[in-house]
Every structure is written in structure tokens, then in C-alpha cells.
Amino acid sequence: MSQPATHHNKAAAAFLKNGQRAQWHDETLWFVRAKRDKAAHQIPEWEALRNLGSQIKEHTLSNLDEYLLQFEANAKKNGIKVHWANNAAEHNQIVYEILLHHNAVNVVKSKSMLTEECGLNHYLAERKISVVDTDLGEYIVQLRNEPPSHIVLPAIHLKKEDVSNTFHKHLHTEKNNQDPVYLTRAARQVLRKKFITADAAITGVNFAVAETGGIVVCTNEGNADLGVHANKVHIACMGFEKIIPRAQDLSVFLRLLARSATGQPITTYSSHFHRPKAGQEMHIVLVNNGRTEQLGREAFRNSLKCIRCAACFNTCPVYRRSGGHSYHNSVAGPIGSILAPNLDMRKNADLPFASTLCGSCTNVCPVKINIHEQLWSWRQVLMAEGYGGSAKKASMKLMTGVLSKPAVYRLSTGMARFFMRYLPFLVNNRLNPWYKQRDMPSAPKESFKDWYKKNRNHE
Amino acid sequence: MKVGLFIPCYVDQFYPQVAVATLELLERYGCEVHYPLKQTCCGQPMANSGFASMAGGCDKNFIANFSGYEYIVCPSGSCALHIKEHLHSAEEPNAAATIRERIYELTEFITDVLKLEGVKASFPHKVGLHVSCHGQRMLHLSSMSEKVEKPFSKAEALLSTVDGLELFRTSRADECCGFGGTFCVTEEAVSVSMGNTRIKEHLANGVHYITGGDMSCLMHLEGLLKRQKIDIKVIHLAEILNTQ
Ligand code: SF4
Numbered sequence: 001m002s003q004p005a006t007h008h009n010k011a012a013a014a015f016l017k018n019g020q021r022a023q024w025h026d027e028t029l030w031f032v033r034a035k036r037d038k039a040a041h042q043i044p045e046w047e048a049l050r051n052l053g054s055q056i057k058e059h060t061l062s063n064l065d066e067y068l069l070q071f072e073a074n075a076k077k078n079g080i081k082v083h084w085a086n087n088a089a090e091h092n093q094i095v096y097e098i099l100l101h102h103n104a105v106n107v108v109k110s111k112s113m114l115t116e117e118c119g120l121n122h123y124l125a126e127r128k129i130s131v132v133d134t135d136l137g138e139y140i141v142q143l144r145n146e147p148p149s150h151i152v153l154p155a156i157h158l159k160k161e162d163v164s165n166t167f168h169k170h171l172h173t174e175k176n177n178q179d180p181v182y183l184t185r186a187a188r189q190v191l192r193k194k195f196i197t198a199d200a201a202i203t204g205v206n207f208a209v210a211e212t213g214g215i216v217v218c219t220n221e222g223n224a225d226l227g228v229h230a231n232k233v234h235i236a237c238m239g240f241e242k243i244i245p246r247a248q249d250l251s252v253f254l255r256l257l258a259r260s261a262t263g264q265p266i267t268t269y270s271s272h273f274h275r276p277k278a279g280q281e282m283h284i285v286l287v288n289n290g291r292t293e294q295l296g297r298e299a300f301r302n303s304l305k306c307i308r309c310a311a312c313f314n315t316c317p318v319y320r321r322s323g324g325h326s327y328h329n330s331v332a333g334p335i336g337s338i339l340a341p342n343l344d345m346r347k348n349a350d351l352p353f354a355s356t357l358c359g360s361c362t363n364v365c366p367v368k369i370n371i372h373e374q375l376w377s378w379r380q381v382l383m384a385e386g387y388g389g390s391a392k393k394a395s396m397k398l399m400t401g402v403l404s405k406p407a408v409y410r411l412s413t414g415m416a417r418f419f420m421r422y423l424p425f426l427v428n429n430r431l432n433p434w435y436k437q438r439d440m441p442s443a444p445k446e447s448f449k450d451w452y453k454k455n456r457n458h459e
Numbered sequence: 460m461k462v463g464l465f466i467p468c469y470v471d472q473f474y475p476q477v478a479v480a481t482l483e484l485l486e487r488y489g490c491e492v493h494y495p496l497k498q499t500c501c502g503q504p505m506a507n508s509g510f511a512s513m514a515g516g517c518d519k520n521f522i523a524n525f526s527g528y529e530y531i532v533c534p535s536g537s538c539a540l541h542i543k544e545h546l547h548s549a550e551e552p553n554a555a556a557t558i559r560e561r562i563y564e565l566t567e568f569i570t571d572v573l574k575l576e577g578v579k580a581s582f583p584h585k586v587g588l589h590v591s592c593h594g595q596r597m598l599h600l601s602s603m604s605e606k607v608e609k610p611f612s613k614a615e616a617l618l619s620t621v622d623g624l625e626l627f628r629t630s631r632a633d634e635c636c637g638f639g640g641t642f643c644v645t646e647e648a649v650s651v652s653m654g655n656t657r658i659k660e661h662l663a664n665g666v667h668y669i670t671g672g673d674m675s676c677l678m679h680l681e682g683l684l685k686r687q688k689i690d691i692k693v694i695h696l697a698e699i700l701n702t703q
Contacts, residue, residue, distance in 0.1 A: 013648035022652070030631065037604065046607040315605065317635050321652045354646060356639025356653075357507065359596035363605035376507065383509030433647040438654075438682025441473040448471045448478035452494050456482070 005328035005347050008354040012322030025157065026320040032153075033314040035263025036364065043259070053256050054368035056249050057305035061295065067210040067243045068286065074213025075284055078275040085287045088118035094285050095120060095202070095235055099129055102233050102281075104199030108191075110217065110224035111135040112204025113151050113308060114237050114287060116330040120202075131202070132194045134223040136187055143170045149324025151331055152261050152310040157323050191223070201227030203273075205238035206307070207253060208284075211246045214274035215284065218257060218267040225271050234276065235283045240291045241304040253307060256366035260309040294342045299377040303338050305367040312361035312371055318354055327351060334361035338374040341382065349387035352378035462490045463528030465562070467538045468500040470674050477674055480701040481534040481565060487701075488573050492532075495524035503541035507640045511545060518546055522554050530572060531562045534697050535673050536594020539564040543598075564598055565697055566613045566672055576620070580702045583623030587661040587691075588614060589671035589680065590633040600672065604633050614672055614696055621699060629660035638679040654683045661691060668694050 016022045040046045060067055072082045085091035091114075099107065107124070109115065109131050121131045121142070133142045137154035141147065143166050148154030155163070160178040167173040173186045203224045207216040215236055217224040228234045244253065250270075258264040276282035295301050313319050313333035324332035329340040329348060334355065340348035352375045361371040382388065434440070462485055466478045478494075485492045502517030521542065525531050533539040542562045548555040569575050590612075594600040601612035618626055637643065637653025644650075657680060661669050669691055671677050677693040684691055 009646045009648070012646060016648045016652055026652075026656070041607055044607070317637065317653050317656075318646070318649050321649050353509075353642070354649075356592070356635050356637060356642050356650075358592035358635035358639070360592075360605060360633075360635065363596060363603055379507070379509035380511050381509075384512060388509060433644040434682065436647060437651045437686060438679065439685035441678050441681065444473065444475050446475065448466055448475035448494075449496065451475050451479060452482075453496070456494070 003347065004349060008322065008326050008328075008350045011326035011328070012318075012354070015323045015326055016321060021159070022321060022323075024159065025323060026317075028156065029314045029320045032262060033311070033364070036260055036311055036314065037263075039259040039263040039265065043255070049252060049256060050366055050368050053252050053307075053366055054305060056244065056252060057367050058302070060243055060245055061241075061301065061304055064240060064243065064295065067245055068240060071208055071210040071213055071243055072286070074211065076213070078213045079282070080213065080275060081281065081283045083283060083285045085285055085289070087289050088287075091118045091237065091285055091287045091289065092120050092123040095237065096124060096127060096129070098233065098235055098283055099124070099200055102200060104233060105129050106194070106198045107131045107200050107202055108134050108194050108198040108223075108227040108231070109202040110204065110219060110227055111138050111154070112202065112237055113148075113330060114204060114239050115202065116148065117239075117289065118237075118287070120237075132191070132198075134191050134194065134227060135219070135221060136184065139187060139191065140166060143167075147325065147330065149332065150310060150313055151308050151333075152313075157325065192226075195223075195226045195230045198227070198231055200233035200235065201231040202235045202237065203228060205236050205242050205284075206257070207244050207250060208238055208242045209245075209247050209250070210243055212274060214247075214272055215242075216250060216254075217271045217273065218254070218269065219271070220262075220264075220268045222269045222271075225269060228271075228273065229277075232279065233281050233283070234273070235285065236273065237285045237287065239287050239289065241306065257307055257309050260311040260364065260366040290343050294339070297342070299381075300338060300342060300374055302369055303335065303342075303371075303374060305369050306335050306339075307367060308335075309366055311364040311366065315360045315364045316355075317358065317360070318356065322354070327354070334371045334375065335369070338371060338378060341378050345382060345385060345387060349382045352376075352382065460490045461529045462492045463525045463531045464492050464494040465498065465501075465525065465531050465533040465538065465542070466494065467533070467535045467674070469678070470534065473678070474674050474695070477534055477695040477697055480695065480697040481532070484565075484569075484578075484697055484701045485532060488569070488575060490530075490573075493528070498524045501538045501541050502545070503538060504640055506541065506545055514545070515548075518548050518555065519550075521546060522548055522551055522558060525558055526554050528561065530568065531558060532565055532568045533562065534565045534695060535675065536564045536591050536598050536600060537673050537675060539567075540593045540597050564594055564600065564672060566594075566617060567598060567600055569617065569700075570613045575617075578617060578620055578700045580620075580700050581622035582699045582702050584668055585625045585627060585664070585666045586618070586668045586670050586694075586699070587627045587629060587664055587666035588612075588618065589636060589657065589661075589669050589676055590614075591671050591673035591676045592633070592635050594672050595633055601633075604631075617700060618670075618696070621702075624699070627661075627664040627666050629657065629664065631656070631660065636676045636679055638676045640675075643679055650679070651683065654679055658683060658687075658689065658691070662689065666691060668692050670694050670696050670699055672696050 083094045140155040149157040164178045205215045206218045258267045319333045329336045337351035357372045359372045502514035602610045636657045637650040681693045
């Protein structure tokens with residue numbers, strides 16, 4: 001059975017130790033959030049557009065089986081080979097077999113969070129197939145042997161000097177040259193060669209259109225196009241939730257996606273792939289990996305509406321101050337915190353608690369997922385399933401008992417342990433985490449209750 | 460107008476002056492206010508920790524205390540919200556539903572029920588407003604920066620009628636302060652960092668007071684301010700609106 005990962009709060013505290021860097025991270029992502037606000041405010045019908053996006057997804061999820069089959073049929077008609085994978089292992093195996101069949105040993109990949117979720121790079125590396133992530137941010141973190149910390153800006157936790165050092169080490173760029181143009185050129189030179197000399201290209205999928213059997217991939221660097229066009233084999237990997245019914249629905253989602261993600265009206269490239277070009281083989285792998293289970297969880301089902309724009313990351317004050325790696329899941333941030341427990345409750349039991357439930361995530365979400373409510377609901381599920389530990393449960397029982405009996409409540413000063421945990425500001429104790437960096441509120445002469453009895457008793 | 464006054468447990472214990480101000484304010488505007496003495500805690504700390512299932516006793520006690528009032532008013536958006544969203548009872552479903560409908564946060568009650576357009580109060584100071592999330596995003600006491608909607612704020616509208624008060628907005632107008640109930644200890648480092656960002660922005664505005672509708676957020680900010688010996692005081696909206 002899986003073990004709980006390093007608790008989010010520990011990783012977050014470590015992240016915040018470097019105050020300056022943490023502040024920079026917070027401000028950089030806030031800047032992206034502000035750009036998103038500006039872009040949204042330029043569309044008077046923004047809220048209506050969000051409603052529409054949410055409703056299309058609602059409809060799609062309610063008919064997911066039909067749309068997936070329709071997509072499969074149309075894709076096949078277009079000459080695409082379609083594969084179904086029930087879990088990460090099956091996905092990896094399918095991709096491996098396609099590559100093996102073509103004797104492919106060098107693969108270029110454009111960003112796909114699904115392949116991160118499935119651990120594809122690692123799986124293929126063990127089988128002597130090298131995969132190069134060609135999105136610049138992904139390439140940087142791949143060189144550093146780190147996972148992405150953000151689903152849209154994978155290297156957002158790194159500063160220019162980090163990139164400079166990484167490139168110096170791996171690409172032999174000049175030491176300490178931090179000029180972004182210089183560094184980007186260096187990466188481009190290496191990547192261009194990789195595109196040309198690869199044996200196959202893997203891409204993610206932003207939208208798969210049931211009606212046409214085609215897929216759309218959104219990038220700012222054009223790396224999906226480069227990979228696909230330069231190679232004889234194209235494998236596109238997608239989770240079930242990427243399906244949309246009609247091509248015209250793109251007019252809703254493409255408008256929402258880039259504005260929510262980076263404040264751009266549209267991504268630089270929205271690449272439509274409908275069929276293999278002459279002499280090419282095109283594969284699509286449709287992946288379940290827990291999605292049908294999430295679909296069956298009433299309270300969490302609409303998390304599958306997510307279009308991975310990361311607006312909820314950028315707005316989240318906790319994410320901005322703890323960094324993506326503190327979420328120990330391929331998708332971090334608020335949405336990651338409601339997706340991760342579906343995959344593994346024990347490992348991810350801490351994540352729904354890494355939030356103040358402020359609700360900002362829900363407000364920015366372009367498909368109106370009630371993220372903060374789902375965080376709350378996951379807390380209930382996790383505690384009911386026993387992931388809080390029996391001591392916590394026992395103390396909670398004791399306390400709710402006390403709080404439901406006013407007479408006992410009046411005498412409850414001995415309840416320090418409970419208060420320390422649940423109303424921590426009421427206990428002046430140096431072990432109390434409240435007190436580490438905050439003073440306690442000073443105790444007044446009398447409580448309101450006592451004042452009221454003296455001054456106004458109606459009873 | 461018979462009003463049941465619901466005072467959050469920590470306000471009762473640590474900020475009685477906020478409860479007194481709320482009571483006096485409501486009385487001044489013609490309400491007959493009762494404070495049911497057997498009230499304890501709304502159960503929010505438990506529910507937000509994942510133990511809503513155990514809050515049945517709290518709910519029962521709340522219903523026993525607050526049934527029969529025309530309105531229930533609470534000087535906290537967060538506690539009012541908890542009742543509005545999560546008060547349930549298998550035995551007395553109707554009583555619970557009635558209370559869920561009748562509970563109001565203070566500025567909401569003043570604006571929407573009493574329909575006061577202003578208050579007679581005077582507070583000649585530079586004041587920063589802290590917008591608390593539950594009141595704002597869930598009770599919709601003000602417009603939200605994330606949404607494309609017409610700007611409004613019930614608290615600001617009231618404060619703008621207070622004599623001498625100079626109101627300052629922060630650059631991130633409605634970012635969470637990081638209190639978050641048990642979050643403030645389970646995620647101590649992040650919580651403190653969030654609070655410090657709020658304080659930094661208020662400091663930049665040169666305010667002398669930070670006010671807001673939720674004492675819990677203000678208590679968290681106060682803890683940070685005092686520890687860092689920063690000369691800004693926190694004061695609940697009710698206290699300002701109740702100045703003569
Ligand atoms: S949950 Fe919503 S805001 Fe977050 S990544 Fe998904 S679509 Fe974007």
C-alpha cells in the first residue's frame with residue numbers, strides 16, 4: 001500500500017525558508033493572475049462564456065461513453081489508430097509497443113501532463129528509449145531531473161540563474177550568462193536537432209472533437225507541430241475528459257483556455273490534427289486511469305471538466321507560497337488537490353487541507369468547477385475513511401460532545417488539547433504553532449456572555 | 460423586529476467589545492436583540508477539519524438556541540456562512556431550514572434587511588479594509604476581483620458614510636489573509652506568509668487601522684502585527700459603525 005508523501009505543510013515550510021525566492025514566486029504568479037483578470041475583463045460576456053463552457057462539459061460528462069465511441073469511430077475513419085488504456089501501466093505499455101514496432105529509440109514529446117501522470121518518461125527510459133521534452137520549460141526541468149511544478153509553466157519555480165547553471169552543466173553554455181535570448185537559442189539549437197533526428201513524436205491533447213475524430217493541441221512554442229511534422233509516427237495521449245462534442249465548441253474553449261492560463265487571447269499555436277499525413281502513422285491513446293471512478297463520485301465528478309489552464313494555481317495564495325512540488329502529484333494546485341485523492345487517498349490525504357477554502361480558485365475556473373467545495377468534501381471523505389488517525393477522531397468526538405452541551409462547555413477550560421488544535425488562538429502555549437510567529441489575543445476582563453448577563457439579561 | 464444574536468465562540472471569549480458593539484448597533488436601529496445564553500460554537504472548526512459528520516450535537520444546540528427568531532445576526536461572515544450551508548438536523552429538518560434562511564452576516568443585515576443607506580458614526584482615521592473570503596465569495600457581500608461583474612461592497616458603502624474615515628484599498632484587493640481556521644496552525648508557515656503580504660500592503664497605504672467583517676482574520680493579522688511591533692490596530696466593522 002502507498003505511504004503518505006511528505007506532508008504538504010513541511011514541503012511548504014521548506015519552500016518558504018528562502019524568503020526572497022518565495023516572494024518572487026508569489027509575485028510572478030500573481031502577475032499571471034493579474035494578466036488573466038485583464039483579459040477576462042475585456043470580454044463583457046466572460047461569465048456567460050464560463051457558464052457555456054461548464055455546461056458543454058456537463059453534457060459531455062453525462063454522455064461520456066457515447067462521445068468517446070463516436071470519437072473513436074470518426075478517428076478511425078480518418079485513418080488514425082485508436083487505443084484504449086485503463087490505467088497508467090496499460091498506457092505506457094501501448095506507447096512502448098508502438099515505438100518498439102517502429103524500432104524507435106529517440107522520441108520527442110511536446111507537453112503532456114497525462115504522460116507525467118503515467119510516468120511514461122521513466123518507463124521508456126528503463127527500456128532504453130530516450131524521450132526529450134521539447135517545451136522549453138519542460139526541457140529545463142527534464143535536464144534537472146525534476147518534475148514540472150506547474151501544468152502550464154513547468155519551470156516556474158526556477159529563476160534565470162538556475163536555468164543558466166543547468167544549461168551550463170548540460171548544454172555547455174557560458175557560465176553565468178543569464179541572458180534569456182542566449183539561453184533560449186542554446187536550447188533551440190539542441191531541440192531542433194532532436195526534432196529532426198527523432199524516430200517518433202508524442203503529443204498531449206487539449207481537445208478531442210467527437211464529431212470530427214480530430215484533436216487540438218495548444219502550444220506557444222509550436223513544438224507539437226515541429227515534432228509531428230518531422231516524424232513518421234505521431235502518438236497523441238489523452239485522458240477521457242479531453243473529449244468535446246463538436247468542432248464549434250472549440251469557439252468556447254479556445255477563448256477560455258489561453259485567457260485563463262496566461263491572459264493571452266489565444267495560444268500562439270492551436271494545432272488541429274485530423275489524420276496522418278502521407279507516409280505517417282498516427283495513434284491516439286485514450287486513457288482512463290481513475291477517471292471513470294471520479295465520474296462515479298457524485299461530489300467530485302465535475303472535477304473532470306478541467307481544461308488544465310492552471311488559473312486556479314496562479315490565483316491560489318497557498319500554491320504561490322508553496323510551489324508545485326509541495327503537492328507531490330503530477331497536477332499540483334487546487335485542482336490537483338481534488339484529483340490526487342481520487343488516485344490515492346493515503347498518499348494524498350494532506351492535499352485537500354492545503355487550502356484556506358478562500359474560494360478564489362472556483363471564481364477563476366473557466367469551466368466553473370466548485371473547487372473549494374470539493375476540497376471541503378474530500379476532507380469529509382478522508383476523515384470518514386480514517387485517514388486522520390484515531391487520536392484525531394477521538395479528540396474530535398470528545399469536543400463535539402462538549403460543544404453540544406452548553407453546561408459542560410462552560411467548564412471546558414481543561415480542553416486545552418482540543419483547543420490547541422481546533423481553536424488554537426485560545427491557548428497560550430509555546431508549543432502552539434499559532435504562537436511561533438503570532439502573539440495571542442489578550443484576554444479581556446470578562447466574556448461577552450458575562451457582560452450580557454450583567455447588562456441585558458432578557459431571560 | 461426580534462433578532463437572535465449569534466456571537467462566535469472566540470469573539471465571546473476574546474473580543475467581547477465586538478459583540479457589545481454589534482448588540483448596541485442593532486438596538487440603535489430599532490431591533491429587539493436577544494443573546495441566547497446557551498449558544499456554544501457553530502461547529503465550523505470541526506466541519507472544516509473533515510468532521511462535519513460529528514457536528515450533529517452542535518447543530519442540535521444551535522437549533523435549540525435560535526429557533527423562533529425572525530432574524531439571526533452574526534458579526535462574522537464565516538460563521539454565518541457555516542450555518543447557512545451546513546446546519547442540518549434529521550429530527551428537525553424544518554427548524555434547520557428556517558434558521559438557514561434567517562441567518563445574516565451583520566453588514567448584510569444592515570444593508571438588505573434594515574436597508575440603512577448610512578450610519579451616524581464618526582471615526583477620523585486612516586483605515587484599510589480587509590475583505591474576508593467567506594463573506595465576500597460565498598455570501599457575496601462585495602464584488603470579487605476574479606469575476607467580471609459590477610463592483611460593489613456592502614462594507615465599503617457603509618464605511619463611506621462614517622464621518623472622517625479615510626478608506627484605503629490594498630493592491631491585491633481580496634487576497635485571503637491565510638487564517639483559514641485550523642489551517643493557521645496546520646499550515647503555519649504559509650498562513651503567516653499570507654498574513655504578512657496583507658500587512659505589507661496595508662503598511663504601504665499608511666493606515667492606522669485594519670477593519671473587516673470577520674474577527675478571525677483580524678485576530679490572525681493582529682497576532683502578526685503585535686509580534687512584529689507594527690503600529691496598526693485591528694478593529695471590527697461593528698465597532699466603527701457603532702462609534703458616536
Ligand atoms: S480546475 Fe479550472 S482553473 Fe484549475 S486548471 Fe482546471 S480548468 Fe483551470
